[in-house]
Amino acid sequence: MxxxxxxxxxxxxxxxxxxxxxxxxxxxTLNWRKNFDINEKSPFGLFVFNNEAKDLFKNKLKKIEEAPYEYYGQRKKEAHNIVIVQNDLDKESWKKILDQVSNGSDALILSNRVPKDISDSIGYYDSDISFSEENVLKFTDRQYQNDFIKLDKFPSGRGFSYIKPNVEVLGKTVEKNNADQANFIKTSFGKGTIYVHTEPLFLTNYYLLKPGNLKYTQDVFSYLQDRETIWFVKNDTKVSxxxxxxxxxxxxxxxxxxxxxxxxxxxxxxxAKRKQRIVPVVEPLKNTSVDFVKSIGNLYLQEGDFHDMMAKKAQYFLNKIRMDFLIDTQHMDADFANKLHLKTGKPIEMISEAIALIRKGQDPYANVMKEDLIRMNKLLDEILK
Structure with missing residues (x-):
C-alpha cells in the first residue's frame, strides 16, 4: 500500500x-469571431455599443429579444424606428418588418445577410465581396464627408452589386486597388424608409473603442427620426x-x-488490477437440538410406543408443575387438582381429564391408544399456556 x-x-x-x-x-488568445452579441466583450461583440445605445437614442431605445414575427404578431405599434444588427431572422420576421415600414416606420438594417427576395423588394441585388485586408467607410453626404472609419481587421468587403434607380446611396467603401462601391443605401418603402448598411463591423467593440470612430456611428443612426426605436437584439450568451x-x-x-x-x-x-482475496463462506452453527428432538419423535412414531411417549410427556409436565407452580405432584388427588386449577386458572374439568390421562400413561399395564396421546398432549399444552 x-x-x-x-x-x-x-x-x-x-x-x-x-x-x-x-x-x-x-x-x-482573443476571440475574433464575428458574434455581434450584446454581452460579448470580445473584439467583435457589441458590449460597448449596447452600453452607449441608451444615450445614442436619447433613452427612446427598446431592446427586444423576441423575433419580429412574434413581437408584431402580439401587438400593434404606431410608426417607430426598427434596428437590425447582423441578426439571422426568418423570412416571416422580415416580412413583418416590411409591413411595419409600409405603415410609416423606418428600418435601419446593418447586415450582409438578408434573404434575396427581401433584398430584391428593397431595391438591390446580391452584394459584391472584396477580399482586401483594409478599407475605409465613408459617407456620400457632404455634411459627413470628414467622418469616416478605417477597417483594418477582417472587413467583410461587402457592397451592392446593383441598385435600382430609386435608391439613394448614403455611403461607400473605399479601397486602394479597387473601385469604390456603395455600402449604405436609403429607399422609400410604402409610407416609411429603409436604410441598409452592409458592414456592421463598425459597431463592434474593437472599432468603437478607437478614438474618433464613434462619430461615424452617430452619423449612421442620425438618419433615423427622433422617436421610439425597437432593436431586435441578437443574444447568443444567455446564462447557462x-x-x-x-x-x-x-x-x-x-x-x-x-x-x-x-x-x-x-x-x-x-x-482495477488489484484482486481481493476470496472471502471464505462461514456456515452458521446449526441448532442440533431441534434435529435431535425431531429424530427422537420420529423414532417413537415409527416404533408406535404411545405408552412410553405418554409417560415421558407426563413426567415432563409434572416436573414443570413442580418448578413453575411449586405444587407437590406426589399425590395427584382432588387437592392437587384444586391447587393446579387456582394456579393456572384452567377449568377443573380440563385438569381432572388431564390427571386421568397422566395416571393412564404412568400405569405400565394400561392399554394406551394414539388418540389418548394426542388428547393428553393437547390438554397439557393448554394447561401450561
Missing amino acids: KKTFKIYAVIFIVVMLILALLEVNKKE RFFMRFVLANPALKYAWWVFLGGLVLFIFFN
Missing part, C-alpha cells in the same frame, strides 16, 4: 507541475443552466476540476 501511495503521489506532482508550466507559458458553469468559467477552478478527474481516472486504472 505504501508503494502504491508513493506512485500516486509522484504522478499527481508531475501532473501538477506540467499544468503549472502550461499555465505560466500560456498566451492570452449547467450546474458546472461557475467552475468551468473560472480558469483556476477549471484546471483543479480536470486534475481531480485525471487523478480519479488514474486511481481507477491502477486499482
Whole structure:
C-alpha cells in the first residue's frame, strides 16, 4: 500500500507541475469571431455599443429579444424606428418588418445577410465581396464627408452589386486597388424608409473603442427620426443552466476540476488490477437440538410406543408443575387438582381429564391408544399456556 501511495503521489506532482508550466507559458488568445452579441466583450461583440445605445437614442431605445414575427404578431405599434444588427431572422420576421415600414416606420438594417427576395423588394441585388485586408467607410453626404472609419481587421468587403434607380446611396467603401462601391443605401418603402448598411463591423467593440470612430456611428443612426426605436437584439450568451458553469468559467477552478478527474481516472486504472482475496463462506452453527428432538419423535412414531411417549410427556409436565407452580405432584388427588386449577386458572374439568390421562400413561399395564396421546398432549399444552 505504501508503494502504491508513493506512485500516486509522484504522478499527481508531475501532473501538477506540467499544468503549472502550461499555465505560466500560456498566451492570452482573443476571440475574433464575428458574434455581434450584446454581452460579448470580445473584439467583435457589441458590449460597448449596447452600453452607449441608451444615450445614442436619447433613452427612446427598446431592446427586444423576441423575433419580429412574434413581437408584431402580439401587438400593434404606431410608426417607430426598427434596428437590425447582423441578426439571422426568418423570412416571416422580415416580412413583418416590411409591413411595419409600409405603415410609416423606418428600418435601419446593418447586415450582409438578408434573404434575396427581401433584398430584391428593397431595391438591390446580391452584394459584391472584396477580399482586401483594409478599407475605409465613408459617407456620400457632404455634411459627413470628414467622418469616416478605417477597417483594418477582417472587413467583410461587402457592397451592392446593383441598385435600382430609386435608391439613394448614403455611403461607400473605399479601397486602394479597387473601385469604390456603395455600402449604405436609403429607399422609400410604402409610407416609411429603409436604410441598409452592409458592414456592421463598425459597431463592434474593437472599432468603437478607437478614438474618433464613434462619430461615424452617430452619423449612421442620425438618419433615423427622433422617436421610439425597437432593436431586435441578437443574444447568443444567455446564462447557462449547467450546474458546472461557475467552475468551468473560472480558469483556476477549471484546471483543479480536470486534475481531480485525471487523478480519479488514474486511481481507477491502477486499482482495477488489484484482486481481493476470496472471502471464505462461514456456515452458521446449526441448532442440533431441534434435529435431535425431531429424530427422537420420529423414532417413537415409527416404533408406535404411545405408552412410553405418554409417560415421558407426563413426567415432563409434572416436573414443570413442580418448578413453575411449586405444587407437590406426589399425590395427584382432588387437592392437587384444586391447587393446579387456582394456579393456572384452567377449568377443573380440563385438569381432572388431564390427571386421568397422566395416571393412564404412568400405569405400565394400561392399554394406551394414539388418540389418548394426542388428547393428553393437547390438554397439557393448554394447561401450561
